[in-house]
Amino acid sequence: MGQTRVKDENTNYVINSKNKFYANEFRKAAQSRDFNKIVVLDSRKTCVTTIKSNLHNLRAFANEFRSTCKQLKIAIPDTYISHCNQTMSIDYRYVHENSCERCIENKTAGEVKRKAVVKINQEAHDINERNRLSEVTTTEIADYRINKSGTHNYRYSKDEKKLVERLLHENKGNVTETCAMTLVDDNTIKRWLRRGDIKPYEGEDAYVKSNRGNEYSKEEKQEAIDLFHELGSIHEVKKITGIPDPTLHGWIRPEVKYERLSIKELNEKYEYYMNQADMIDKIKTEKESKRNQNLEKISELEDFLKTGMKQLEQLKQEIE
Numbered sequence: 520m521g522q523t524r525v526k527d528e529n530t531n532y533v534i535n536s537k538n539k540f541y542a543n544e545f546r547k548a549a550q551s552r553d554f555n556k557i558v559v560l561d562s563r564k565t566c567v568t569t570i571k572s573n574l575h576n577l578r579a580f581a582n583e584f585r586s587t588c589k590q591l592k593i594a595i596p597d598t599y600i601s602h603c604n605q606t607m608s609i610d611y612r613y614v615h616e617n618s619c620e621r622c623i624e625n626k627t628a629g630e631v632k633r634k635a636v637v638k639i640n641q642e643a644h645d646i647n648e649r650n651r652l653s654e655v656t657t658t659e660i661a662d663y664r665i666n667k668s669g670t671h672n673y674r675y676s677k678d679e680k681k682l683v684e685r686l687l688h689e690n691k692g693n694v695t696e697t698c699a700m701t702l703v704d705d706n707t708i709k710r711w712l713r714r715g716d717i718k719p720y721e722g723e724d725a726y727v728k729s730n731r732g733n734e735y736s737k738e739e740k741q742e743a744i745d746l747f748h749e750l751g752s753i754h755e756v757k758k759i760t761g762i763p764d765p766t767l768h769g770w771i772r773p774e775v776k777y778e779r780l781s782i783k784e785l786n787e788k789y790e791y792y793m794n795q796a797d798m799i800d801k802i803k804t805e806k807e808s809k810r811n812q813n814l815e816k817i818s819e820l821e822d823f824l825k826t827g828m829k830q831l832e833q834l835k836q837e838i839e
């Protein structure tokens with residue numbers, strides 16, 4: 520016959536410590552030992568679950584912490600894990616949490632966490648709400664199209680031009696983009712810009728057509744040159760076409776015409792400027808001399824007053 524196996528079941532023991540201090544020390548030490556379960560029953564009592572054959576060792580261990588060991592007759596009460604990570608009888612929970620520093624600390628942290636969660640949820644809600652509303656706006660954008668039926672020689676109203684201007688500015692001056700949104704062709708928008716019907720986007724972040732390779736067509740180039748002759752300013756052309764200044768400078772070399780003057784005309788001009796300079800000198804000198812005259816008068820007055828004061832002093836003294 521085979522050996523009868525001794526049943527070595529888990530048993531619950533209650534460790535009764537002399538006081539709170541020993542109870543704590545015992546629990547700390549017990550946690551690093553190979554017990555099945557450690558449950559805090561109250562400030563002095565700890566329940567340890569271990570196999571029966573370990574009882575002797577447990578008793579000796581408890582003794583080190585001035586604690587006694589008895590079998591727990593009643594079942595272990597319901598437990599929970601405290602903030603300081605101890606398994607604990609529910610009955611003892613509130614007493615412990617209100618006196619355990621780690622639990623108090625962690626409870627406060629929990630409160631902060633809870634508030635943070637509320638705040639995050641609120642922010643997420645706000646963002647979702649904004650997204651939901653912005654979707655509505657997107658639908659509106661689809662309706663920026665003007666002259667949907669494509670009527671030839673369509674007459675644009677003031678409001679429609681205003682709308683195009685607003686969208687052009689929203690697009691940071693990108694005419695192509697604005698054309699796509701409004702169905703107004705780019706020649707029309709550029710014409711309005713030239714005539715001042717709508718204002719160009721002036722922001723520093725203005726859209727600049729990128730110049731990858733030979734991106735500009737002959738027509739675009741010619742149009743820019745024509746525009747330059749009309750407006751006389753490369754900067755203005757850039758504002759309308761979105762083509763960057765350096766590219767435009769490459770295409771447009773403004774001819775500078777100097778007025779050719781005859782020697783006689785030059786002499787006349789020279790004389791004129793010299794006369795002007797003389798006049799200015801004269802005025803300056805006059806002003807200077809007037810100022811000097813005034814200064815002289817002032818010092819004369821001062822002298823006069825001083826003498827007067829002195830005479831008054833003397834008179835006063837004589838009377839006294």
Ligand SMILES: [Zn+2]
Nearest residue numbers: 601603619622
């Ligand atoms: Zn605690």
